[in-house]
Amino acid sequence: MALIENSTWQSNLTGARFTATALGDLNNDGYNDLVLIGCTTGGSDTCANTIAKIYINDGISLIENSTWQSNLTAVGVGSLALGDIDNDGDLDLSLAGCGSSGGVQVLW
Numbered sequence: 001m002a003l004i005e006n007s008t009w010q011s012n013l014t015g016a017r018f019t020a021t022a023l024g025d026l027n028n029d030g031y032n033d034l035v036l037i038g039c040t041t042g043g044s045d046t047c048a049n050t051i052a053k054i055y056i057n058d059g060i061s062l063i064e065n066s067t068w069q070s071n072l073t074a075v076g077v078g079s080l081a082l083g084d085i086d087n088d089g090d091l092d093l094s095l096a097g098c099g100s101s102g103g104v105q106v107l108w
Contacts, residue, residue: 008060008061009061009062010062011061012055012061012062012063012064013034013036013053013055013062014036014040014051014053014064015040016036016037016038016039016040016051016076017038017039017040017042017047017076018038018039018042018047018076018077019036019037019038019039019076020036020037020038020078020079020080020095020097021034021035021036021037021080022034022035022080022081022082022093023035023082024082024091025091026054026056026068026082026091027056028090029057031057031058031059032057033054033055033056033057033062034054034055034057034062035052035053035054035055035080035082035093035095036051036052036053036054036055037050037051037052037053037074037075037076037078037080037095037097038050038051038076039051039076039077042076047076047077047098050074050075050076050097050098050099051074051076052069052072052073052074052075052095053069053072054068054069054072056068072093072095073095073099074099075095075096075097075098075099076097076098076099077097077098078095078096078097078098078099079095079096079097080093080094080095080096081093081094081095082094
């Protein structure tokens with residue numbers, strides 16, 4: 001079995017570099033959603049225009065959700081993780097990286 005590029009699933013994603021991603025069912029609908037951080041511009045060793053995006057999986061494609069991502073700090077050259085930090089049964093997000101308005105954030 002091989003991995004095959006799927007243009008339907010990637011068509012709504014923002015192109016970025018120096019990225020990190022995490023998958024988890026953020027809205028408890030049975031589908032893994034995608035969190036993406038990274039840089040949309042910059043030189044070969046620089047990061048500019050940082051982003052933090054959440055894409056909700058509807059079973060057919062990934063749809064950017066501006067409501068869910070409105071509280072995120074945009075960072076690049078970083079990392080993120082999903083887990084239940086406060087033990088309430090919902091996934092929480094921790095992200096860290098370089099950004100113009102800070103770099104570490106925990107959301108639940």
